Every structure is written in structure tokens, then in C-alpha cells.
Amino acid sequence: MTQLRKWHPNPNVRGRPEDYPIDAEQSEVNPLMFAGVGGAALIYGAHWVRFMPSDFRVRTLGGVAEDWPFTYEDLAPFYEYVEEAMAVAGLSGNPAYPDGAPCPLPPLPVGRVGRKAAEGMNKLGWH
Numbered sequence: 001m002t003q004l005r006k007w008h009p010n011p012n013v014r015g016r017p018e019d020y021p022i023d024a025e026q027s028e029v030n031p032l033m034f035a036g037v038g039g040a041a042l043i044y045g046a047h048w049v050r051f052m053p054s055d056f057r058v059r060t061l062g063g064v065a066e067d068w069p070f071t072y073e074d075l076a077p078f079y080e081y082v083e084e085a086m087a088v089a090g091l092s093g094n095p096a097y098p099d100g101a102p103c104p105l106p107p108l109p110v111g112r113v114g115r116k117a118a119e120g121m122n123k124l125g126w127h
Helices: 038-041 052-064 072-085 112-126
Strands: none
Touching: 052 072
């Protein structure tokens, strides 16, 4: 078994004795199942966002699922603590996210791929 297959995150490709096949023919999403030091941090994309206040009230606002047993305001101090501890970098005041404490570090420079994406979004008038 090649290393790429042996450590593949998809059990259908990996095919270890402890894996079981997953039928994903009717799904646009393929399974990613793995265990390793850091867990899901293996695919962490460094995008650290807060939930919106409305995310905690989905039953009240939309009649689906259940409301969380606490509010965004209850959680906000913990967001601030973790953002400081993790040294989150960013530009504060993004209207797409709820208000919060300023980011502890300034935004990182935008790379070549990010500049190209921003160029396309600007042409479309997207924030």
C-alpha cells in the first residue's frame, strides 16, 4: 500500500481493515475520516470567525432545530479570551461579523491568490 493511500483521509481510498466503505454516490461531499496529533487542525484553514447572534436562536427566528441554551452575549467574553490567547490577526469592524473586541494583531498581508480573489469580488461588488 503506498503512503498516499495508507494515510488518505477518505476510508474508501484508504481501505484499511478497520475502515468500512461509505456510499457517497448521492452526495456532493466525500468523507474525511482521520485521526492524528492535532485532530481537525490538520486541515485548519486559519479562518477564525465568531457565530452570529442569530445562530444561537434558530428555533425562535426560523423554526428549525433548537435554540442554544445560552446567547451570543454569554459567549462573547470567551471569544475575546480565545482570540487573545490564539493571537488572532485581522481587520476589526468587518460588517459580515458581529461586533467584538479589536483583533489582537493587525491583518496579515494579502498574498497573490488572495489579491486575485479580491479583484474578482471587487468586480462583482462583493464585500
